[in-house]
Amino acid sequence: MKYIIVLLLLVTGYPLLGQEVNFSGYVRGYSGMFAGNDNYDFVILQNTLNLVAEKKGEGASFRVNPYFYHYKQDSLVIGMREAYIDLEAGNLALRLGKQQIVWGKADGVFITDIISPKNLEEFLLPDFAEIRMGVTGAKLNYYFENNTIELVFLPVFTPTKLPAKSSVWSPVLNFPVAPVFDYSRSEVNPALENTEVYLKYSSLSGSIDYEVMAGYMWDDDAAMYTSLTPNGAGGMNLKITPEHNRLTVAGGSFSTTVGPLVLRGEGAYYSGKKFMTTTPQLNSGITEKDYIHYMAGTDFALYDIQVSTQIIQKSILEYSSDLQSNYSFNGENSTMMTLLLKYSALNETLDFELFSYYDFEFDDSLIRPRIVYDYSDSINLQFGANIFTGDSGQFGQYNLNDMIYAKVLYNF
């Protein structure tokens, strides 16, 4: 299927000949230092080139977005965030290739925004454009007035990218004994039967914007199938076999204004999620449950401060007490909130920002204050901190990873 897509990209690219290619992007220097322990190590010394080459023609265009990350160990990571061709004919638009797809109205949380998987190698700290990975496939849009029907077809499954075990962002795993991992079932072969399909209808109008979506997908996060075998010394061997499973999802989102408030909501029903249980000897320690994930949020201005806040909840249906808690699902209901405050000064050349996640179940949070200064139209300076509070939970597990950082960006 990959070859078919590449062939289509090449064959259909001919209308672009003779058009001018535009280059844009940024070069970024990024230094981060631990402040949560006594070492004050430079945990991040990174130089980045993000390059976008675009060419727009009558009925066809392309975009290629390679990136280059150079790290302190003099290692170089090269990748392709997006590489696609757009073809348009009247009300139809087809996008072929590797692409980031963003759905939904929530900010910083992923409810119906589930097509592009996440790169969590540096947890949730990079910009969301860097966290979302491109997916390879086809997206067909049909437009009529301010309505859109969008069909996404992904023959290649891309899972969540997790941090290396040696990384400071490697999540804490709670197993009674050190497990052995068997990755033999963790791959999903790119075959027609393994295709992911998503459908969305969206509408934008004077009174309300809304989306309704459905998807037949692979769970980006693998379920951990467990087997326990006697080790002959009176103990047990624990083997974990990660495996991705099918999910069926239906949901929607909206945003509207009521006086000075922008109100946003989003929710989805997930069917077929595999949860770990506390009884590994039964069904490989896995049980299937449905769950719902939903959010309500508002944006408004308080004096000259922009405020955006959201409350998010996950609820497992037909919950049973043998489900093993984890940092995403802790009990029947898991509740979280986000808060963004932003104040601009000096004719919007100086911004003060504070973004925070707070998890009610674990009483942990991530607090991200930041100062952004536009030194010139091209050069942007950022100074900030990532502060983790709590002892456990998805944020509290990193409570020794508090850091301060500085970034310099040259935009072109």
Added chain:
Amino acid sequence: MKNSAWLLIVFLLTMVSSPYLFAQSKTGLQVIESVYNRPNGSDMSADLTMTLINARGDQRVRKIKQFSKEFGKDEKKIMFFISPADVKNTSFMNWSYGDAGKDDDQWIYLPALKKTKRISSDSKSDYFMGSDFTYDDLGDRLPSEDNHKILKEEKVQDELCYVIESKSKNSGYMYSKTITWVVKDKWVAVKKEFYDEEGKLLKILTVEEYKTINNFLIVTKTLIKNIQTNHATEMKLENIIIDGGISNDKFTERTMTKGL
């Protein structure tokens, strides 16, 4: 006797149709309504260059391509940001409504997030892209939202103007008053002073150029200076096309995300 009668009729007709006499009967509201209702075509596209000048004289330049179209009493506008590089491909869409009391609908497309976000038009006191223009300054403020009074007549740039004082009917409005110089018979506002909530002069807007394009009088260059901060913004419109027949499809989410 007949000649005298004819002379009287001609005299009366001349007086009645005289702009001077007609103008004398105008109220402040009528003058501002004449500015508001001055025809400027049913659609327009233009390249907008906004130069931000700080107190030290340092300049920052923002380039925008904008399209607007009337839909009966309503107007739709879409802007595509071309430079600087960090806002390139950002787009902004505004639907404003002729019905009093109905707020504008606004959206912004952020290319880094690949998201079209609905934003509140309630914060009209926010400044547009770091300029000295608020969203309210750039919008078509309904004449009925203010009380208007003719203060005097005087010449500005060799053109005789009405000088109109406008005070908002809403006590929470960001300006305590504005004073507008409107060229007689052309109904072009060539100068405007904005006073802050404490009654102090805040900003002065000066129209530096207006042109006749397709028989419509179009303001093509303005300078607004914040007297209190010494920051100024020059706004220049070029490549103006009026009644070029912009498609209704231009004012959709599809166009916002696709860009120019």
